[in-house]
């Protein structure tokens with residue numbers, strides 16, 4: 001039976017420490033052999049991942065809120081069970097309730113290769129059953145930390161009817177300057193330009209570059225995307241499974257200035273490459289069925 005009671009903290013290996021983070025929010029700090037990470041239970045939000053000997057890969061805004069009633073800005077928010085504004089309920093929170101919910105820490109395990117997996121869980125509550133998406137569900141989020149960062153979101157439909165699910169691992173990546181960065185791997189994929197009309201735009205032959213506000217949903221694409229950051233001399237590859245759409249976003253000047261939790265001058269230092277199942281690529285789950293969506297981040301030269 002779903003419950004809103006907080007379960008007891010599971011036994012944790014020494015590589016995983018549960019502590020108090022910014023704003024007094026609970027945070028899990030992971031020290032694996034080949035990388036470290038930080039995960040807030042609020043939103044199951046990964047706020048940092050650094051491979052050993054490397055630089056931080058994820059971007060967090062210095063202006064982020066750290067409050068139980070707000071989403072964190074940066075890292076990897078989980079958008080679920082809808083993406084963007086809710087289609088029929090304008091009052092429903094953007095990107096769904098998962099990034100605003102306090103997830104349960106249900107386990108952590110050390111692997112023989114030195115990687116560490118932390119698992120969090122979220123189920124329906126009286127509040128979600130009264131929301132714009134009232135279905136019964138169980139979600140598990142496994143974060144595996146090491147030389148790679150593996151994020152696996154699995155959702156079970158516990159309802160008696162088919163449910164439509166949108167989900168995004170809304171990954172904010174650090175870049176030296178987005179104006180010199182490029183995102184490859186999406187060549188040829190048509191996209192919805194969220195700053196233009198609803199009609200899909202034909203795919204382009206070249207990597208995505210940034211010269212203005214960019215907010216695109218690439219459709220029907222299961223390939224890995226690679227962010228190239230010449231200023232840092234590195235690439236970040238995002239390989240994925242169970243995801244047929246990829247969102248690429250940079251707010252540029254005006255939108256950054258309009259967001260209270262995003263510094264006016266921070267936009268050149270980030271780009272989002274989001275592993276998604278959204279819009280026409282949303283998941284429809286039969287009763288009792290499950291779907292898993294995985295993103296694997298790897299740093300290269």
Ligand SMILES: O=P(O)(O)OC[C@H]1O[C@H](O)[C@H](O)[C@@H](O)[C@@H]1O
Pocket residue numbers: 071084094095194215216247248249272
């Ligand atoms: O401000 P948020 O609700 O966190 O959304 C931040 C951004 O998320 C995605 O990238 C959407 O495609 C954008 O349209 C949106 O602006």
